[in-house]
Amino acid sequence: GAVVSQHPSRVICKSGTSVKIECRSLDFQATTMFWYRQFPKQSLMLMATSNEGSKATYEQGVEKDKFLINHASLTLSTLTVTSAHPEDSSFYICSATEGGAYEQYFGPGTRLTVT
């Protein structure tokens, strides 16, 4: 149980274009979903927290207009990187929690490369 999927696993896009990453909870209802970014040899950096049907809460320093998060259903959240630039290249990982549980279950991650 507690399986989270992400799509795509890898994406290459040109500078200035937008990219959408999907995160799905496959066997549970995710009341809360999280989006993280991870740089090489560094730990996970929380970008934002989203609850189903509500606006996402962004961490300090994360641009809301650049990283658009939508959590329209209890099984799907999306992260859209708008007007991507090479510095946005990174490993993006989503996670989800079920109900009042504290454990986060992570997706496999999406490697974004902006050329």
Added chain:
Amino acid sequence: EDQVTQSPEALRLQEGESSSLNCSYTVSGLRGLFWYRQDPGKGPEFLFTLYSAGEEKEKERLKATLTKKESFLHITAPKPEDSATYLCAVRNSGGYQKVTFGTGTKLQVIP
């Protein structure tokens, strides 16, 4: 602000050589301490949640323990497939659901 410090940064063990990874933390009201395993290029895999000092949990060759200031992940007779980065994280008692992660210990088990 919550803080998590993991040591060592990297650990190299011979197959069968038991050892422990350390996670020191400061948190305003611990609501949970979590251990995850992360393989290269993949998302973290949940291992354990510990809630209070004295609590222990086991899974195969792994055993996690918790005190008021730190947690240990003991690895007994490791195998090469245990090679991964092990992450520790804490959640505080505030209403906000944010979890603070450490930078991990990269474990390599040599056959």
